[in-house]
Amino acid sequence: MHRPRRLPLLLILLGLLPAVARALLPPPRFPGPHARPRPRAGTGDGVGGxxxxxxxxxxxxxDHFSFSGEEEFFQQRYLVGRAGAGGWAGPGGPIFFYCGNEGDIAWFAANSGLVWDAAPRFAALVVFAEHRYYGESMPFGSKDKAYNNSRSMAYLTAEQALADYAVLLTDLKRNLSSESSPVVLFGGSYGGMLAAWMRLKYPHIAVGALASSAPILQFEDIVPDTIFYDLVSNDFKRESLSCFQTIKDSWKELDEQGNGQDGLLKLSKTFHLCQTLNTTGALSDWLSSAYSYLAMVDYPMPSEFLMPLPANPIKEVSS
Incomplete structure (x- = not known):
């Protein structure tokens, strides 16, 4: 029996996704000078919310693990929350410390409402630390030099980043005369992994960690290698089995439609691509990424984390 062609239905579905394409762009950045002559406090910057x-x-x-005696340093940026209603409890009061991951720390600070909203309840000081090699925390003074070669990038490791946070926290507590302050770590995704690992590696520094959407166990031979896309698929199944099946069938349909130069040209025009496709692989990867990003930001409230999206965006796309 001839199977009904589902591409037109898929195109209707994708008509709801023009904005999702922007989610595939790099997250917004807050540019600033990479090198600083000395540690200094900046002016307060208003953040979303x-x-x-x-x-x-x-x-x-x-390098925290070198014994050569030749020490090099870089300027690590961190953000200290301005005291809101009630303010910080002062020396001995709790510290909420966000373990920055792969991006500009100001962007994460603008999109981590849980940390900010919980802090007044506990009279906690909020600190967001930037991950080395990201944002303004560039070794060797600039991004070009930091990413120049394998030698310059040799210090971009999770172990070095964890040591950064341990040293920064220890120094910060000393300067605040607050060595007894309990520290709770926060982080999401890779940052959540760092928060959990830091609690394990430096238990004398932090009393707890909240790791959000952190694939701590997602390593070979521990969980199935399809686990991420299984979860994405389940998100779409939950909202609409019909939508899920349409997307599932679309992969084969795209390959069939793109069989030959005429088909590739038609697909390129349909999706308003800047260049004509050579294969359907690039388009399939783009669509797969769009669906994945929708699942990652499928929040029950409107969000601008990666881009402006309504509440329950998968439901919106599937309806």
């Missing part, structure tokens, strides 16, 4: 912070810089060691 009314959150405010003070920008500071810490003279951080490049």
């Amino acid at each position: 009314g959150y405010e912070f003070e920008t500071r810089y810490f003279r951080q060691r490049l």
Whole structure:
């Protein structure tokens, strides 16, 4: 029996996704000078949701595990939340420390409402630390030099990043005369992995960690290698089995439609691509990424984390 062609239905579905394409672009950045002559406090910067912070810089060691005696340093950026209603409890009061991951720390600070909203309840000080090699925390003074070669990038490791946070926290607590302050770590995705690992590796520094959407166990031979896309698929199944089946059938349909130069040209025009497809692989990858991003930001409230999206975006796309 001839199977009904589902591509027209897929195109109707994708008509709801023009904005999702922008989710595949790099997250917004907050540019600034990479090198700082010395640690210094900046002015408070307003952040989405009314959150405010003070920008500071810490003279951080490049290699925490070298015994050569030749030390190099870089300026690590971190953000300290301005006291809201009630303010910080002061020396001995709790510290909420966000473990930055692969991106500009100001962007994460603008999209981590849980940390900010919970802090007043516990009279906690909020600190967001930037991950080395991202944002303004560039070793060797600039991004070009930091990413120049394998030698310059040799210090871009999770172990070095964890040591950065341990040293920064220890110094910060000392400067605040607050060595007894309990520290709770926060992080999402890779940052969540760092938060959990830091709690394990430096238990004397942090009393707990909240790891959000952190694939801590997602390594070979521990969980199935399809687990991520299984979860994405389940999100679409939950909202609409019909939508899920349409997407599932679309992969074969795209290959059939793109069989030959005429088909590739038609697909390129249909999706308004800048260049004509050579294969359907690039288009399939793009669509797969769009669906994955929708699942990653399928929040029950409107969000601008990666881009402006309504509440329950998968439901919106599937309806």
